[in-house]
Amino acid sequence: MKQANNILSGYGTTVFEVMSRLAIEHQSINLGQGFPDEDGPEDVRQLAADALMAGPNQYPPMLGIPELRQAVAAHGQHHYGLDVDWQTEVMVASGATEVLTGCMLGLIEPGDEVVLIEPLYDCYLPIIKRAGGVPKMVRIEPPDWTLPREALAAAFSGKTKLILLNNPMNPAAKVFTDDELSFIAELVIAHDAYAVCDEVYEHIAFDGRGHTPLMTLPGMRDRAIKIGSAGKTFSLTGWKVGYATAAPEVLAPVAKAHQFVTFTTPPNLQKAVAYGLGKDDAYFQGLSDEMQAKRDRFAVGLNKLGFGVIDCQGTYFMFADFRPLGFDGDDVAFCQHITTEAGVTAVPVSAFYLENGPKHFVRFCFSKKNEVLDAAIDRLEKHFKG
Ligand code: PMP
Ligand code: GLN
Secondary structure, three states, rough: OOOHHHHOOOOOHHHHHHHHHHHHHHOOOOOOOOOOOOOOHHHHHHHHHHHHHHHOOOOOOOOOOHHHHHHHHHHHHHOOOOOOOOOOOEEOOOOHHHHHHHHHHHHOOOEEEEEEEEOOOOOHHHHHHHEEEEEEEOOOOOOOOOOOOOHHHHHHHOEEEEEEEEEEOOOOOEOOOOOHHHHHHHHHHOOOOOEEEEOOOOOOOOOOOOOOOOOHHHOOOOOEEEEEEHHHHOHHHHHHHHOOOOOOOHHEEEEEHHHOOOOOOHHHHHHHHHHHHOHHHHHHHHHHHHHHHHHHHHHHHHHOOEEEOOOOOOOEEEEOOOOOOOOOHHHHHHHHHHHHHEEEEEEEHHOOOOOOOOOOEEEEEOOHHHHHHHHHHHHHHHHHHH
16 A cells, blocks of 8 residues: 555654553543543533534534624633624634644645744644644743743744744643743744734633733734634533634635635534633633642642642643652653553653653643542552652
């Protein structure tokens, strides 16, 4: 048989799937793949169930049902003061992943350069490379994750088509400062580039940090694509409902990709997400508060065990150095070891780097019931402290 596409074939199964399978096999507490262990709001789920039975269950409009596009526009206005035309500036897709794929397929010409900040979410590189983009990597370093401005400026060139910015950032759990965002915006404008903004954790930012969409900065309204996900905002990761906001000329090429890839997203889920986005401020604040309490609870436990816990500013991931525990091996070996020997699963952080990533950090997902987090700490304690 002829060879399949080389770029995608070169990748193994994603680290999330690999670790989740291993966790199931060993009945391990799965703090690897990022998903909450409690489903999101009951009223949102009830509405989806009712809408499924009431129908119609036929193809909704390609850009999304009007209620959801209106809700995305209203959410942007209410939370960030964005003035959005729901008819020409909003697109619904099957998850943030599909929006990201649409952006890369729709915007990149082979040979275009794409600026990326490491450590980075695992689907970015394969999609960019498959679309013909040339990744230009800039690395931020723990523990403070400060943006290296010179390196970022050097990564931009006349060939830069776009920067893909994830804020709040998975797996670093960094929230970019307004000053860093301004610096990024200036580079984007100076190089006449686009900014694809993966903001799926927009409502999970801690210690009083609000979320500032890059799109709200001067000059960015017509260059940025703001991406959100009901999976994160409503703790319903299996639904795969994502949404994009962008100026009409920027959204149009992304919508072209969407029209040929999935075309639509289940209508009952769209209806329920439209309702959810209209929830009052208490809901969104409650999500951050709840995750912050879990962060604090879990960080105390990991610190007690000796892990070098890196400050978590947003998302539901904790980045931790396992060297103080005295384990002899790299991050992949450590994750396998704690899964099979302690019954707790994490993901190795080297998977979030193009190459030569650090080998002594792991990522734990803490969007779990308190008793599950406590049980994980107990198991690790028994294993490492006997
Ligand atoms: N971007 C980031 C940074 C993520 O962590 C995730 C999590 N799955 C996604 C995108 C994908 O979101 P969705 O499930 O809506 O496709
Ligand atoms: N976003 C989730 C994470 O970072 C995983 C999503 C997936 O399994 N593809 O863990």
